[in-house]
Amino acid sequence: MSMAERVLMKGNEAIAEAAIAAGCRHFFGYPITPQTEVAAYMSKRMPKIGGIYLQGESEVASINMVLGAGAAGVRVMTSTSSPGISLMAEGISYIAGSDVPCLIVNVQRGGPGLGGIQPSQADYCQATKASGHGDFHMLVFAPSTVQEMVDLVAGAFELGDKYRMPAMILSDGMLGQMMEPVTLPEPRDMRDDKEWAARGHDGKRAHNVINSLYINPQELESLVKARYEKYAVIVENEQRAEEYLADDADIIVVAFGASSRVSRSAVDMARKSGIKAGLVRPITLWPFPEKFLAKHAGHAKTFLSVEMSMGQMVDDVRLAIKCSRPVEFYGRTGGVIPTPKEVYDAIVRINGGGQR
Amino acid sequence: MFPLERRVTVVCGHYGVGKTNLSINLAIDSARQGESPVLVDMDVVNPYFRSADYSRWLSEKGVRVVGPNFANTNLDTPSMPGEVAGAIDEGERVIIDAGGDDAGATVIGTYASRISAADPDVLYVVNRYRSLTTRPEEAVQILREIEGASRLKATAIANNSHLKQRTEESTILGSLPFADAVSDATGLPIRLTAVPRALNLFNNVRNIYPVDVYVRAPWE
Structure with a gap:
């Protein structure tokens, strides 16, 4: 070959x-x-x-x-x-x-x-x-x-x-x-x-x-x-992450691996409906790419950790931004992959909450 | 074109060449012709991306799916149900989606005499871009292993060459010499060349078979 x-x-x-x-x-x-x-x-x-x-x-x-x-x-x-x-x-x-x-x-x-x-x-x-x-x-x-x-x-x-x-x-x-x-x-x-x-x-x-x-x-x-x-x-x-539509985002979705593929589709759906969502995708999990999250803590109103677990990375997101913004969580576990629609719905819910 | 020439068609090939997606296309087309197709999922080896995952959706389209007992349940018992034999013997149009390689085709060997009695079409699916079968001699070698395990002889080649979402016209055209070489080496005709429906290659490709992509990742 x-x-x-x-x-x-x-x-x-x-x-x-x-x-x-x-x-x-x-x-x-x-x-x-x-x-x-x-x-x-x-x-x-x-x-x-x-x-x-x-x-x-x-x-x-x-x-x-x-x-x-x-x-x-x-x-x-x-x-x-x-x-x-x-x-x-x-x-x-x-x-x-x-x-x-x-x-x-x-x-x-x-x-x-x-x-x-x-x-x-x-x-x-x-x-x-x-x-x-x-x-x-x-x-x-x-x-x-x-x-x-x-x-x-x-x-x-x-x-x-x-x-x-x-x-x-x-x-x-x-x-x-x-x-x-x-x-x-x-x-x-x-x-x-x-x-x-x-x-x-x-x-x-x-x-x-x-x-x-x-x-x-x-x-x-x-x-x-x-x-x-x-x-x-x-x-x-050695911290590495990919940022997608993150620079002007109100809501930063944080997801890695398979759930980041789902989250990227959800971010696209959110953008189409006028919600300024973005994605930070950790490529290194240790070292955790805290720099890539901290830089968005100024403009983002909320962070959303999307994981195929009950919520394990979410605490590292909180630490990375020193709890300066709310960090929400959405996940499925046990072998279930969240759908883009589920993550989109979570973004929409948070967006409503952010307006209060 | 409607490529199903016999009552029973076996779809076999290397892991990941696209057997399941092709089988679903064949079954859907059969149903569209007003037939009552049965799609037999014979893959008891690999529990990911197989026809049985699409059972409910396919039944709404008029395709009956017969899959391994207990597929997608908590019972990890790789066995085929009794209705397989009846389907092979009596189904109006039967499409058998084999597991990959010789390991996946071994189950078919159990039914070999039944399938042979139906004078079947045995389509050997090739994909010029699939790792480990990108050279004609590799594709021929795997065919021989599958024939040994399934106790069936291939009757034709299905050129299902693609690069998933990156499949372009040049992808298909670049696969034609490969398919011809496999055909020459085996003496088997090329029954079809699968082409995504959006691509217009009708003037360039013989036996073109337009296909839809049904087997997708959850985010696609």
């Missing part, structure tokens, strides 16, 4: 092919709907390009294989859906505590528990605040199209390597299963210059240690603090 031409891909396939193009040759995972196409695709492609596809006996095993491969300095990824991330939580924390970069894909489904297999965004808090025990963050990217899935996979690997930390693509069952035309990037060579990696030193240098166990509390505290200084740099430099 020529890389420059447009092809139709499912989101899940696009993730896999984009990772290969970004130089990833190691995939460890365990199948779960609705992300199984990622693993299935990798199982077919990796053997043909000299890569490794390995189905672990569980998510727990798979994420620890990711830790091992990442510690050796190669580009490595895993992919799962919501319950699988819960199982991987310990390993993700170990990876963050070992300063090892990797890509983790979560194609979210309805929860809690075994939940359902339809799309959801109810893992927002888990991804951005509590993907494992201890003090740490990971980079979290939220694509909203299949093309953006491709672009963000490359970006997630790059930033993960740059900051030596895990990065997550937070997708959902809708984006994973739907097809759109995409243009794939030219394949890149793997970076092979990670001086910290534990991959053999041939007796020519001191050996590198990849570890997250520190019995001495002062040493552990100083490591965590150093990591948080790095996080502060990331918060300053």
Whole structure:
């Protein structure tokens, strides 16, 4: 397949092919709907390009294989859906505590528990605040199209390597299963210059240690603090969001991923009926793009967080604008996708309230 | 043009080439001709974007949908109902929407002798822009896998090449040499070239079949 031409891909396939193009040759995972196409695709492609596809006996095993491969300095990824991330939580924390970069894909489904297999965004808090025990963050990217899935996979690997930390693509069952035309990037060579990696030193240098166990509390505290200084740099430099009709908006809808597609249609409907609505679509969920929201707090009368959950990002919106404006919420959960009309109706309700 | 030449038509192909949208178009056109079509959703593999999702809407249009037992319910039991056999044997016009690839077509194998007895049309749907089947030899390889799993032989090719919302006249025209190559390699005729109704290509494309887009994302 020529890389420059447009092809139709499912989101899940696009993730896999984009990772290969970004130089990833190691995939460890365990199948779960609705992300199984990622693993299935990798199982077919990796053997043909000299890569490794390995189905672990569980998510727990798979994420620890990711830790091992990442510690050796190669580009490595895993992919799962919501319950699988819960199982991987310990390993993700170990990876963050070992300063090892990797890509983790979560194609979210309805929860809690075994939940359902339809799309959801109810893992927002888990991804951005509590993907494992201890003090740490990971980079979290939220694509909203299949093309953006491709672009963000490359970006997630790059930033993960740059900051030596895990990065997550937070997708959902809708984006994973739907097809759109995409243009794939030219394949890149793997970076092979990670001086910290534990991959053999041939007796020519001191050996590198990849570890997250520190019995001495002062040493552990100083490591965590150093990591948080790095996080502060990331918060300053890596926030990303898309603004749509936001500059003159009275009502700013905030939505990411699949719900942002719905919200964009709703904003268009609102504009047609004379309501000045706009959209701010977070592309990075951690760091949360608070700058992109704060800049609109002056002119916007109300913010509306639209999510496929019971309301998880809404508090981050409130914090981003320091509660200077009312922040409303509209959401569906359990695998239900809101319709553009539902979100439009919520905008209309808020618009009426704003006139009081 | 009305491309249904036999009483029973099987629609098979690679995942995501557009089998369900084509099947719905065929069923709707059959109903418009005054027939009583049955659309059999045989996809027990992938629970997303399948004919059974459109059951109620299709029944209002005069299309009876027979789908997997318990589709879209809390019971995760992939099985087909008994009425499939009756539909194949006796339906006035039967369109069978297979699941993708050989895995999806395996269920059809269960009904292969029944379907064969009806002397069916087996349309192999190709899309020149669908990842992993953009080269004719890839499309032929997947056809052989599907034929093995379904225990049916394809009788014709349905060129359903498209790029979803970015489908233009050049998209269709660019797919014709690909479809011809698949046809040459397999010896199968091209029964139809599906073209969005809005595009006027009647002078450029043989066996043109105007289609509507029914399978959409919730925000479209």
